[in-house]
Amino acid sequence: MTASSPPTPVVYGEGSRPPRGDYARDGLVLADYTCPQNYAAYTAQDHDTYRRLFERQSALLPGLACDAFIEALPRLGARDRIPRFEEINASLTPATGWEVVAVPGLIPEVPFFTLLANRKFPVTDWIRTPDEMDYIVEPDVFHDLFGHVPLLFNPVFADHMQAYGVGGLKAHGLGACEQLSRLYWYTVEFGLVRQADGLRAYGAGILSSAGELQHSVRSPQPQRLALDVTRCMRTRYKIDSYQQTYFVIDSFQQLFDLTAPDFTPLYAQVQAQDALTADASVAGDLPG
Ligand code: PHE
Ligand code: FE
Numbered sequence: 001m002t003a004s005s006p007p008t009p010v011v012y013g014e015g016s017r018p019p020r021g022d023y024a025r026d027g028l029v030l031a032d033y034t035c036p037q038n039y040a041a042y043t044a045q046d047h048d049t050y051r052r053l054f055e056r057q058s059a060l061l062p063g064l065a066c067d068a069f070i071e072a073l074p075r076l077g078a079r080d081r082i083p084r085f086e087e088i089n090a091s092l093t094p095a096t097g098w099e100v101v102a103v104p105g106l107i108p109e110v111p112f113f114t115l116l117a118n119r120k121f122p123v124t125d126w127i128r129t130p131d132e133m134d135y136i137v138e139p140d141v142f143h144d145l146f147g148h149v150p151l152l153f154n155p156v157f158a159d160h161m162q163a164y165g166v167g168g169l170k171a172h173g174l175g176a177c178e179q180l181s182r183l184y185w186y187t188v189e190f191g192l193v194r195q196a197d198g199l200r201a202y203g204a205g206i207l208s209s210a211g212e213l214q215h216s217v218r219s220p221q222p223q224r225l226a227l228d229v230t231r232c233m234r235t236r237y238k239i240d241s242y243q244q245t246y247f248v249i250d251s252f253q254q255l256f257d258l259t260a261p262d263f264t265p266l267y268a269q270v271q272a273q274d275a276l277t278a279d280a281s282v283a284g285d286l287p288g
Contacts, residue, residue, distance in 0.1 A: 020138055021105025021126055029104055033111045037085045037102040037125045046127045047081040053133065053142045054079045056210060064217045065207055066193050066200040068157070068252070072150035082127065082141060088149065096158035100149060106138060109168065109177050116165025121152060134210060137240070147204025148188075156252040157202075160259065164188070167263060176267035179233040183259070186232050186247045192216060192224060193249050194288065199224070202252075215242050223279070224248050226286040229258055233270045236278050244279035248288025 029035045058079070061070050075091050077083045085100045092098050101115065103122040115122050123144040128136045136143070151157040164184065171180040189205035190212075199217050201207055206216045216222065225231070227247040235245060249255045276282065 017137075019105040021103070021124060023104045025104065032115065033103050033107040034101045034115070034120075034122065035104055035125070039082075039084055042082055042127070045130065049127050049130055049133070050082045050142055051080045053208075054146060056133075057146060057208065057213075060210060060213050061207075063198075064201055064213050066195060066202045068154045069150050069202060069207060072153040073146075075153055076145060076149060083145065085123065088145070092149070092152060095153050096155055098152040098158055098161075100145070109172055113165045113168030113172065116161055117169060118165070119158070119162050121148060121161070123149070143204065143208040147208035151202065151204075154252060156256055160252060160256045161188070163256070163259065167259070171263065171267065174264060174267055176263070176271070179267050179270050180263070182233050182235055182237060183229065185237045186235065186243075186245070187227065187249070187255060190216070190237075190243050190246060191227075191249060191255075192246045192288065193251065199248065202249075212242050216246055222246055223281060223285075224288040226288040227255070227258060228284075228286070229263075230266050230270055231276075231282070231285065233266070234273055235276045235280065238278050246288070 023029055025035055025038075058073065061073070075095070077087045077091070085102055088100050092100065096119075098119045098121060100123050101120045102125040105124050105126070107122060112122060121144075124139050124141055126140060127142060128140045139147075152161065168177070168180060171177050185205075187203065189203045191201075191203040192206075193200050193202045201213055201216055203216075206212050222242070222244050224246045225248065227249050232247050237243065249258075
């Protein structure tokens with residue numbers, strides 16, 4: 001693939017809606033799907049949207065977000081404008097060897113996993129419009145930076161994300177991306193962690209959402225289960241509503257250890273069973 005024939009993007013999950021980013025960019029999207037962060041293209045309104053999202057979301061964190069996230073958030077740099085990715089990398093790379101790279105939007109599985117396996121985290125460079133403050137279907141720069149990047153400063157979580165990328169490439173070869181993506185959804189995106197002082201959120205989809213942050217940690221409605229890898233990989237998820245089930249870990253070390261075994265036999269086992277609905281409860285479920 002050359003720079004003059006930009007890669008064809010795909011969207012995760014079902015649906016034929018095309019992704020929103022500009023994947024053509026006059027040849028600026030590279031074969032690995034990264035692109036320069038189009039910083040000059042941000043308008044004053046874009047920077048203001050980021051500032052307002054950051055301010056609203058950071059005020060909600062105490063008592064709801066995990067300690068590691070709250071501690072690392074100041075290291076994300078500018079909060080009154082969209083940060084330049086190189087500013088973030090100046091502190092992130094020395095901390096854990098991770099690097100933030102710009103992408104035009106959602107990218108296909110293999111390039112996504114390849115970037116993670118190389119400790120590069122793809123961040124969408126565009127930002128939502130002001131009428132999308134409360135909800136956006138696709139990840140934008142606020143979700144990707146605010147939601148995902150603070151925990152890349154945590155050494156254990158940082159190693160987990162790289163292992164996930166390596167595991168993703170393996171899952172692709174085994175035809176098991178759907179199973180692995182459910183694990184990602186219920187951990188990296190919507191995971192909860194049990195701290196000594198109570199339940200907290202560590203998933204990026206929760207941490208970047210004003211509504212779901214409170215719902216996931218406090219609401220009596222959803223079920224909260226102790227993370228079990230095969231149970232999780234059997235469970236379908238909803239992308240357009242709050243989660244009906246959250247999986248809870250005790251620590252990032254536990255997440256790392258639970259996902260360390262060879263998944264090859266686990267994929268075979270899960271694929272031989274029927275998938276579970278997002279609100280299912282089955283024998284053997286343990287409260288989280
Ligand atoms: N251990 C998994 C495998 O062997 C890979 C993996 C690591 C998956 C971390 C998720 C998270 O396939
Ligand atoms: Fe995300």
